[in-house]
Amino acid sequence: MAKIVGAINTSHVPAIGRAIAGKLQDEPYWKPFFDGFPPVHAWLDKVKPDVAVVIYNDHGLNFFLDKMPTFAVGAAPEYHNADEGWGIPTLPPVKGLPELSWHVINELVAKEFDLTTCQEMLVDHAFSLPLKLLWPHAEQCPLPTVPVCINTVQYPLPSAKRCFKLGQALGEAIASWDKDLRVVLIGTGGLSHQLDGERAGFVNPAFDKAFMDSLIDDPEWVTQYSNEEIVEQTGTQGVELLMWVAARAALPGKVSRVHSNYHIPISNTAAGLLVMGCED
Ligand code: DHB
Ligand code: FE
Numbered sequence: 001m002a003k004i005v006g007a008i009n010t011s012h013v014p015a016i017g018r019a020i021a022g023k024l025q026d027e028p029y030w031k032p033f034f035d036g037f038p039p040v041h042a043w044l045d046k047v048k049p050d051v052a053v054v055i056y057n058d059h060g061l062n063f064f065l066d067k068m069p070t071f072a073v074g075a076a077p078e079y080h081n082a083d084e085g086w087g088i089p090t091l092p093p094v095k096g097l098p099e100l101s102w103h104v105i106n107e108l109v110a111k112e113f114d115l116t117t118c119q120e121m122l123v124d125h126a127f128s129l130p131l132k133l134l135w136p137h138a139e140q141c142p143l144p145t146v147p148v149c150i151n152t153v154q155y156p157l158p159s160a161k162r163c164f165k166l167g168q169a170l171g172e173a174i175a176s177w178d179k180d181l182r183v184v185l186i187g188t189g190g191l192s193h194q195l196d197g198e199r200a201g202f203v204n205p206a207f208d209k210a211f212m213d214s215l216i217d218d219p220e221w222v223t224q225y226s227n228e229e230i231v232e233q234t235g236t237q238g239v240e241l242l243m244w245v246a247a248r249a250a251l252p253g254k255v256s257r258v259h260s261n262y263h264i265p266i267s268n269t270a271a272g273l274l275v276m277g278c279e280d
Contacts, residue, residue, distance in 0.1 A: 002100075002177040005047040006258065006277040007185035007251055008040060008134065009215075009244040012056070012126040013267045017088035020132060036261030036273045037133055043258050043275055044134065049184035051097055052143045053104075053174060053250070055167075055243045056126040056188045057152040062118070068154045069116035071166060073108070074147035075101035082122040091128050097144035100177060104146060107173030113166060121147060130188045143184075152189070152240050160230065161223040163242045167249025175252060187247025189240025191262075192233070193269035202235045203270040208262065211241060212274050215248045216257050237269075244274070254279050 016033075019025065025034040061082060063069060078093040105117050131141045148170065151157055158166070174183050191208040194200055214221035222230070222245060230239050248255070258275040265271070 002174050002179050002181050002183050004171060004174055004183050004185065004250065004252060004278055005049055006255070006275065007187060007247040009187040009247055009272070009274045010130050010133065011190055011266065011269055011271040011273070012129050012188040013269050013271065014083065014125045015267045016129045016133065017083070017125060020136070021088045032263040033266050033271050036263070039259040040134060040273070040275055043277070044184070047184070047277070048182060049143060050181040051100060051146070051183045052131070052186050053146045053148060053170070053183060054127055054131070054186045054188065055148045055150065055246050057240055057243060058149050059124050059126065060153055061124040062122045063149070063151070063153070065154050068151055069149070070151050070158050071113060072116040072118055072149040073101060073105050074118045074121040074149070075105060076119055076121050079121055079123045079127065079145065079147060081124070081128040083124045083128065091132065092140045094123070094128070094131060094141045095144040097146055101146045103177050104170065104173045107176065108169055111169045113169060123147060126188050130186055134186070148246070150242055150246065152242060157227050157239060158242070159223070159227060160225060160242060160245050163246045164220060164223050164249045167246035170246065171250030171252055174250065185247040185250050187243040189243040190234070190238055191241055191270045191272040192235050192238040194235030195237055195268055197236065199235060201268050203264055204234055204238070205262070205264060205270060207233045208270050208272060212260060212262070212272060215244065215274060216255060216276065219245070219248045248276065251276060251278055
């Protein structure tokens, strides 16, 4: 049977792509951010995942305001990055794993999650850049992936409670896959940030840290909050922390904190990184 080895939650910001392309990793602005990743590479070398299930939010690329699924799962043979420029070289497509995608889709629909299934799916920085951060030296992401997309663009958004339940069902679906493969969850988004409006630039380190800590031992802590309350605490786009909630909820049993990093700001974003390992 498939085995979940843990989860990596990380912020995604388009400017990371520019920094990678311009080899700016050691610049003072970027170093505290990129220094977060070598321990994650070491952990990946140790736990050796075969597959990555990536929970991310599209930003109006594959889904726009006219058609906005609450939850969507990719079931394509490959996923092309089609982000809107930013001057970065085009990243090669990332391989899919339709067999696992369809297993997950069947299981989630059986558990009463009404999904949109995507046999074609363009992906943006929220999907592509975390993979590049995790496997920086590979020309193409070395693992096949299953993308799971949660709407954080157009209201109404699914609640933290609902995203937690989605994550739980996703974890059960993965664990019931009849293949001896090792699966890592990746959740991308957050942490606190607001890109526009009166509070542009708003971040909330106290809330971010409380949230990161809660994910280890009390992962349902954040489900006490409505999305409006999460936005109040973390800014309009801080609600992307829902991806972290779902990725954590997919982990079976107790988890340990393998590594974390937190740095303000990257662009207008409080950049968080948290690796959680499953205890055997
Ligand atoms: C930016 C975009 C994002 O999607 C995000 O999550 C954080 C920052 C940006 O444009 O700076
Ligand atoms: Fe984003």
